[in-house]
Amino acid sequence: MSKIDTSKNNAFLIDMTKCTGCRGCQVACKQWNQLEAEETEFFSGEGYQNPPAMSEYTFTRIKFRDFQKNGQNEFAFYKEMCMHCNEPACASVCPVGAFEKTAEGPVIYKADRCIGCRFCMIACPFGVPKYEWSKGLPLVKKCTGCHGRIKEGLEPACATACAMAISYGPRDEMIKLAEQRLARYPDRYINKVYGKEEAGGTSVIYLTSLPFDELGFKSVTLRPLPGYTWQALRMVPGVFLSVGGGLSAFSWITHRRERLKREQQAEQAELDVIELKEDQ
Amino acid sequence: MTAARRITNEIISYHWFIKVMMLLVGVGVVASLLRFVYGLGATTNLNDTYPWGLWISFDVVTAVPLAAGAFTLGAIVHCFGIKKLEPLVRPAIVTGFLGYSLVSIGLLLDLGQPQRGWHVFRYWNVHSPMFEVSMCVAAYTTVLFLEFLSPVCERFGLHLPLRLLRWIEMPLVVAAAAISTLHQSTLGTFFLIAVDKLHNLWYNPLLPLLFWISAICTGMCIIIIEASACHKWMGQPNEGVLLRTLAKILPWSLGLYIFVRLFSLFALSDGPFFDRPILSLLFFLELGFGFILPFFMFMQKSIRDNDRRRVIAACLVIFGLILNRFNVSMFGMMDPNQIYYPSVIESLVTIGIIAGHILFFVLIARYFPIFEHHPETVDYSIPDHFHKIESDALPKNSSAAKAH
Secondary structure (H helix, E strand, O other), rough: OEEEEEEEEEEEEEEEOOOOOHHHHHHHHHHHHOOOOOOOOOOOOOOOOOOOOOOOOOOOOEEEEEEEOOOOOEEEEEOOOOOOOOHHHHHOOOOOOOOOOOOOOEEEEEEOOOOOOHHHHOOOOOOOOOEEOOOOOOEEEEEOEEEEEHHOOOOOOOOHHHOOOEEEEEEEHHHHHHHHHHHHOOOOOOOEEOOHHHHHHHHHEEEEOOHHHOOHHHOOOOOOHHHHHHHHOOOOHHHHHHHHHHHHHHHHHHHHHHHEEEEEEHHHHHHHHHHHHHOO | HHHHHOOOOHHHHHOOHHHHHHHHHHHHHHHHHHHHHHHHHHHHHOOOOOOOHEEEEEEHHOOOOOOOOHHHHHHHHHOOOOHHHHHHHHHHHHHHHHHHHHHHHHHHHHHOOOHHHHHHOOOOOOOOOOHHHHHHHHHHHHHHHHHHHHHHHHHHHHHHHHHHHHHOOOHHHHHHHHHHHHHHHHHHHHHHHHOOOOOOOOOOOOHHHHHHHHHHHHHHHHHHHHHHHHHHHHOOOOHHHHHHHHHHHHHHHHHHHHHHHHHHHHHHHOOOOOOOOHHHHHHHHHHHHHHHHHHHHHHHHHHHHHHHHHHHHHHHHHHHHHHHHHHOOOOOHHHOOOOOOOOHHHHHHHHHHHHHHHHHHHHHHHOOOOOOOHHHHHHOOOOOOOOOOOOOOOOOOOHHHOOO
């Protein structure tokens, strides 16, 4: 994996205090990526949300949670999507390198390489990659970060559709913007920029007024995930050479010992024969 | 009699057990065809929450250590020079070869795009544990195939390839052990990425090491069970004396496993450990009955020397290993609100794979000399002229071989 300057990556700053839950982003994503509609029921998931989960047909959605505040029913919600990690777990575990962190920011998926092993789905700490379960020869589906659009100088479809909650731009500027807002309105926000350090830093960062765990954000390690497997995998060549070399040396010694023993016995036998002859 | 007629008569003459195995394999083949016709979603209980199920947990993660007997015994006999265990090597190699071939089939069935399996060799990603395991399984299946060719060549009297195979025997044994060390441990590395998903009882940075040591223990136990089963049901001589030697090594490897397991749990993992009663129960079953109990059993000479009790202890280790691999790859990652259990078709495919293993082993044992091979009757020093194997049947070094 080549090193990319992630501070210059494009990133989404999603300010949930400005989100009205209109789901314009959901619709724009479906339209731009030409994703099929899903037949769903209302209230089929955790709350006032539809569809109930991200899927092969839904790359982003507004996730709702009901809660009570001052005896009143309230909604909590956030926009769920691929986090476009700086060091993506999916890219590190994929045996054929079907995922790539691009210099522009999005983590893209090369469908023509994928063998469909679903290791990316196990590895992703945010549960983003989804599978075409209905197909005989399925592939993985996930948010593309609208890589094609941003290479042409456009913003991603969801960011374009959103009235005010999504800002899009270089990651270091987005983090600066988020921290400015936290400093200016400390009583409006929870004092945390989610995505600044999560999973080693992501290209989607959130601000909210409600605790992140209550919203349904997963608690995620701050260490980049590829390091967890690499700390073992980096030893592979050394282990191979030392086990192979060690066993070779060991068997050379045992075989040599055997050969010497055999020769000694043969010599002894010859001596015995000579002695026998001399005796006669 | 025509050839077809002879084959039919031959099959009719088989024992009913072989016929049942054939039926199960047939059902498994049909079930795996359904997977391609109707898709993974319709035929399995896999979904976006459980992308890996029975096929990965058993056919790959569990079947690979169950096939570890070949490399373990190869190293013990040829590298560490405990030559008297040699009669056990060939059955172990056949088991290993069958095991790995079936692992490859299981893995291909589970892939979404099996026709692109070769992409692994084209688009290398050395950061991927899956890449590492795929390369190793491919390489090791080749090694096992070459080792398996020896009885085949003996059966058909092909002297020239036989000599070539004998010449590369030692390099193959060393390669087998080195490659196996890599992929047995890397199967553990798979789950290091599931850092916030796998339960603390199983997640620890030493998973690869634990997978490797437990695979070695399992390899020896499988050989004990296999040799005992061949003695009981296939009319083979009782190898009890040899198995006793093997059972003497087991307390050491099991002890090492238990030590590393407890060390990694208490020194390298963070709690909470016992917050989910079912997982706690599975953990105690796995470690207590699957590893600690057989460790103490193999310490007793009376158990090691008793054919029946030795097999029981070996079966306990196999139970512990299977439960461990399922705990790591399935139960330990389960969401209590949404339980995964395998569908009928998933189960039929896995049963077919197990039946296929037994069936092919029995058939190979029937038609190829895998038990009749007694190394003290074979001269391993290569004569310098061809077509002399039979006339060399009286070995030059028979006295040396017996001296061990």
